[in-house]
Structure formats: C-alpha cells, structure tokens
Amino acid sequence: MDSIRVKGGNELNGRIPISGAKNAALPLMIASLLTDDTLTLENVPHLADVEQLIRILGNHGVDYSVNGRREKQQEGYSRTINFTARQIVDTTAPYELVSKMRASFWVIGPLLARMGEAKVSLPGGCAIGTRPVDLFLDGLQALGADLDVESGYVIARTKNGRLTGNRYVFPKVSVGATHVLLMAASLAKGETVLENAAREPEIVNLAECLNAMGARITGAGTSTITIEGVDSLSGARHRVIPDRIETGTYAMAVAMTGGDVVLEGARADLLERALGTLSDAGAEITAVDDGIRVRRNGNGLRAVDVATEPFPGFPTDLQAQFMGLMTMANGQSRITETIFENRFMHVQELARLGARISLAGQTAIVDGVSRLKGAPVMATDLRASVSLVIAGLAAEGETTVSRVYHLDRGFERLEEKLGNCGAIVERLSG
Numbered sequence: 001m002d003s004i005r006v007k008g009g010n011e012l013n014g015r016i017p018i019s020g021a022k023n024a025a026l027p028l029m030i031a032s033l034l035t036d037d038t039l040t041l042e043n044v045p046h047l048a049d050v051e052q053l054i055r056i057l058g059n060h061g062v063d064y065s066v067n068g069r070r071e072k073q074q075e076g077y078s079r080t081i082n083f084t085a086r087q088i089v090d091t092t093a094p095y096e097l098v099s100k101m102r103a104s105f106w107v108i109g110p111l112l113a114r115m116g117e118a119k120v121s122l123p124g125g126c127a128i129g130t131r132p133v134d135l136f137l138d139g140l141q142a143l144g145a146d147l148d149v150e151s152g153y154v155i156a157r158t159k160n161g162r163l164t165g166n167r168y169v170f171p172k173v174s175v176g177a178t179h180v181l182l183m184a185a186s187l188a189k190g191e192t193v194l195e196n197a198a199r200e201p202e203i204v205n206l207a208e209c210l211n212a213m214g215a216r217i218t219g220a221g222t223s224t225i226t227i228e229g230v231d232s233l234s235g236a237r238h239r240v241i242p243d244r245i246e247t248g249t250y251a252m253a254v255a256m257t258g259g260d261v262v263l264e265g266a267r268a269d270l271l272e273r274a275l276g277t278l279s280d281a282g283a284e285i286t287a288v289d290d291g292i293r294v295r296r297n298g299n300g301l302r303a304v305d306v307a308t309e310p311f312p313g314f315p316t317d318l319q320a321q322f323m324g325l326m327t328m329a330n331g332q333s334r335i336t337e338t339i340f341e342n343r344f345m346h347v348q349e350l351a352r353l354g355a356r357i358s359l360a361g362q363t364a365i366v367d368g369v370s371r372l373k374g375a376p377v378m379a380t381d382l383r384a385s386v387s388l389v390i391a392g393l394a395a396e397g398e399t400t401v402s403r404v405y406h407l408d409r410g411f412e413r414l415e416e417k418l419g420n421c422g423a424i425v426e427r428l429s430g
C-alpha cells in the first residue's frame with residue numbers, strides 16, 4: 001500500500017491545474033447506459049474511481065476509447081473518452097464490482113429505464129456513515145418499479161417494460177438519488193416532477209448532458225426538476241465541470257501554508273460559500289482570467305465556524321480540509337457536520353500532528369495551535385486523507401500519510417500538482 005511523505009514548512013507558489021470533477025464524471029459516465037449511441041465526455045479525470053467505473057460499465061457492455069493523445073491527454077491527466085453501450089449484455093451489477101464504490105449503485109436508474117430490469121448489489125464507498133439507499137428505492141417505486149431486496153441485491157423490474165412519470169418529493173436531499181431519478185425519468189413515459197431535489201453543480205452538469213442527448217429536463221440547479229420522458233436518447237459530446245472539491249482543497253492548502261497560487265480552470269461560482277468562508281479565515285481570493293487566485297501573505301488565520309449543508313451551503317466534502325486549516329487558526333472554531341453521521345475520522349489523526357480538537361456530537365471544537373508537528377498518520381477516507389496532507393504541508397518536519405489508496409480515488413496527480421508549487425511531497429510505494 002502506497003503512502004505519501006510530506007516535508008512541511010514551504011509556502012505554495014505557482015499554478016495548479018484543476019481537473020474534471022470526479023463527482024460529475026461518474027454520473028455522466030453512467031448516463032452512457034441510456035443510449036446505444038456514443039457519449040463523448042471531455043475532461044474526465046484519471047482517478048481510481050473512474051477506472052473502477054469503466055470496469056463496471058464494461059460488465060454491462062459499454063465499450064470505451066480514449067480520444068487522441070494530445071499533451072493534456074497523457075496517461076494520468078484528464079482525458080476525452082467515448083462511451084458506447086451498443087447493447088446491454090448484462091443487467092446485473094455484481095457485489096465484487098459495486099462494493100468498491102458508492103456511485104456504482106447508480107447504474108440501477110439507467111439499466112431499469114432502458115432494459116426494464118436491473119439487479120444491483122448494495123453499494124460500498126467511503127465509510128463516512130450508514131449511507132442507506134431508501135430514497136433511491138422509494139423514488140424508483142414512485143416511477144412504477146417493482147423492487148425486492150434479496151441477499152444484498154436490489155432486484156428491480158418495470159411493470160410493462162417502461163417506467164412511468166410521477167411526482168416525487170425527496171424526504172431528504174440526496175445527490176445520488178437525484179442523479180438516478182433524473183436518468184430514470186428521462187426515459188419514462190410521461191412527466192416526472194422531482195421536489196426537494198439536490199441542487200449541486202454536478203446535477204446541473206448531468207441534466208445538461210441528458211438534454212444534449214435528447215432528454216427534456218428543466219429546473220436542474222433548483223429544488224424542483226421537471227422531466228418530460230422521451231422514447232429514446234442519442235449520443236452527445238459533453239464536458240465534465242472542474243472539480244470544486246479539488247479547487248477548495250488546494251485553496252485551503254495555500255491558506256494554510258501561505259503563498260500565492262492560481263487554480264487554473266477553477267470556477268468560483270461552483271463553491272462561493274466555501275471561498276467566502278476561506279476569505280473570512282484570512283485568505284485573499286480573486287477571480288482571474290483563467291481561474292481563481294488564492295493568496296495569504298503574512299497575516300494570521302482567523303477562526304471561523306462552519307456547518308456543512310447541501311449545495312449551495314458549505315460542502316461536506318471540504319469539511320475535513322477546513323478542519324485541517326482551523327487547527328492553526330487564532331482562536332476557537334466550531335465545525336458541524338450535518339450530512340454524514342460519521343465523518344470525523346480525521347480528528348484523531350489531526351490530533352497526532354498536535355491539533356487540539358474535541359467532539360460534541362456532530363460538532364468538532366477546534367482550538368487553534370501555533371504549530372503542528374509532523375507524524376505518521378493514517379488516511380481513513382478520501383477527503384480525510386487530503387486534510388492530513390494539507391496539515392502536513394504546514395507542520396514542522398515530516399508527515400507520512402499511509403493508505404493513500406483513498407486519496408487516489410479523487411485527486412489526480414496530487415504530488416505533482418503540489419510539488420510544482422514548491423511543496424516537498426513524495427509517494428512511497430509498497
């Protein structure tokens with residue numbers, strides 16, 4: 001298992017290219033199951049989760065090919081990929097494939113909509129909470145699916161070969177269930193209205209792609225989405241949005257170490273709340289022609305309270321990184337996690353670096369310290385691992401983060417991107 005060794009103390013200065021968003025690329029790739037034509041996706045990040053989903057889609061009959069080999073499409077960089085599901089050869093998504101990642105469960109929507117049946121293993125993913133699938137099941141049932149859960153599999157069938165449009169009110173906001181119902185309703189008979197839908201930019205990115213494929217979706221990005229079902233969808237060419245979580249992560253890294261970095265290709269409109277919070281904490285953030293510039297020169301970090309919320313609120317996927325930053329702020333901050341019930345596993349690892357954090361239910365109380373000191377730490381999930389890398393960059397001495405396979409799920413070329421800005425970061429294989 002690889003680890004990452006960081007020698008702390010250097011400022012970050014330079015440019016960091018922002019990759020395509022993992023959490024947008026995954027549902028877009030899954031949408032290729034909805035058509036027998038080719039879906040071409042630009043800016044697909046090169047990540048372990050993307051490779052795993054390629055394997056899962058391949059099992060259903062999706063062929064893929066990488067377009068061209070221009071400089072930006074070298075091995076390891078975001079690429080343009082064609083996905084073609086000429087025929088669905090298998091409507092079962094087996095445990096061995098699905099257990100590795102949460103989003104793979106989402107194939108249930110397009111498989112059911114196109115083929116009238118699907119058998120999908122209950123999912124895996126980051127161990128940050130119980131993460132049930134009740135909303136997916138309720139929503140698909142509202143569209144007329146018959147469902148059984150047997151031996152760890154959801155077995156779904158349509159009544160007459162096709163789903164039927166309906167009104168569905170999500171009792172709780174869910175990104176994944178909104179993705180799935182959007183895809184399923186696109187091929188249903190009649191109109192579907194989704195209320196209390198997730199408003200994340202990745203939902204908008206998917207809806208725009210589906211519309212380019214011939215779907216009739218309005219309202220994506222608001223809480224009410226209307227989908228007029230169509231008989232079939234065609235191929236399209238569509239671009240994955242820049243990764244707002246990667247953007248926020250590097251912005252927090254610069255705020256922590258000090259320095260001056262342009263996040264190339266980043267879009268401030270995708271993370272206004274997080275950037276606002278960062279400037280409250282003392283970072284200087286400006287929009288520049290080709291992205292976002294983040295600076296912190298000399299001034300100390302202020303303690304800021306934060307509670308995670310669905311979009312447009314502060315994202316749960318930046319909570320660990322922000323906690324890393326607050327460990328060195330002047331004063332006390334309170335960080336409340338409202339989305340996942342078990343997303344504080346980084347707390348005890350940050351404590352190994354000298355952070356002073358106590359937990360009161362879903363709130364972490366962080367008392368800023370004037371310095372952190374490097375130590376061996378363990379990555380427990382994707383965003384927790386990068387919070388440890390960030391903290392390591394600001395700590396004195398050496399920090400080794402083990403189990404970085406978590407990190408490889410979601411950060412493209414992290415060592416190279418940070419290394420190019422002056423950080424001392426290396427991967428230790430084995």
Ligand SMILES: CC(=O)N[C@H]1[C@@H](OP(=O)(O)OP(=O)(O)OC[C@H]2O[C@@H](n3ccc(=O)[nH]c3=O)[C@H](O)[C@@H]2O)O[C@H](CO)[C@@H](O)[C@@H]1O
Pocket residue numbers: 023024026102103129130131132133134135136137172173174175176177310316317339340341
């Ligand atoms: C691949 C991907 O895009 N993952 C993101 C997605 O995860 P994911 O789509 O899994 O997250 P959801 O928005 O569905 O989860 C939000 C909350 O709803 C609960 N819930 C969800 C579904 C359900 O059927 N029942 C239920 O109770 C979850 O346990 C959680 O407490 O959105 C999360 C919230 O922004 C992010 O942290 C993840 O990075």
Ligand SMILES: C=C(OP(=O)(O)O)C(=O)O
Pocket residue numbers: 023101102103125126128317382383410
């Ligand atoms: C929690 C995440 O991913 P997943 O939903 O795939 O576990 C994440 O991207 O931070």
